[in-house]
Amino acid sequence: EAGVAQSPRYKIIEKRQSVAFWCNPISGHATLYWYQQILGQGPKLLIQFQNNGVVDDSQLPKDRFSAERLKGVDSTLKIQPAKLEDSAVYLCASSLDWGSEQYFGPGTRLTVT
Amino acid sequence: AQSVTQLDSQVPVFEEAPVELRCNYSSSVSVYLFWYVQYPNQGLQLLLKYLSGSTLVESINGFEAEFNKSQTSFHLRKPSVHISDTAEYFCAVRTYSGAGSYQLTFGKGTKLSVIP
Secondary structure, three states: OOOOEEEOOEEEEOOOOOEEEEEEOOOOOOEEEEEEEOOOOOOEEEEEEEOOEEEEOOOOOOOOEEEEOOOOOOEEEEEOOOOHHHOEEEEEEEEOOOOOOOEEOOOEEEEEO | OOEEEOOOOEEEEEOOOOEEEOOEEEOOOOOEEEEEEEOOOOOEEEEEEEOOOOOEEEOOOOOEEEEEOOOOEEEEEEOOOOHHHOEEEEEEEEEEOOOOOEEEEEOOOEEEEEEO
């Protein structure tokens, strides 16, 4: 069974630029999560989708971050404009349903200069 | 609000020695507890979990953790470590946040370095 796929794996941008990350969850998984992992800290949930609907986005900085999961399968996370403090690894995870075990992708490492 | 404290940011240990990675949590409600492992340049992998039942849980590669409700702890132990155990370990607590949403709150992680 294929795992959670993410691209790109690495991205370097200048502050005030835009960036987008892509995630393809495990086939059949209804729930999708985006986490932000800043160096030296544990992952922090940004947003959770159940199929194509948002369940929890309470920790998403909505003035600059947006995410969508239009067909209930893959998802994109966008930052516009980026700030220096957005430098982090962005992890995508999926689970069969909202109470099931989460499986994580390899992450996208973003560096904002 | 729930929180997770991992008391050690780095733990060096010699190969074949025992190790304990400490984790304490705070929550006023029932919790589910997890340990995840992250190898370099990889995503997090579930190592073991406590949902209910026996307070001692084991993984397939020799790690174990014991849920201690009175001390609000979920320490991870292994009696004899191997070079391949070098990784970062994250303790996490899952609580129900409402509206069909469980939230995982992670600790800051402990980097385990196994010295040959």
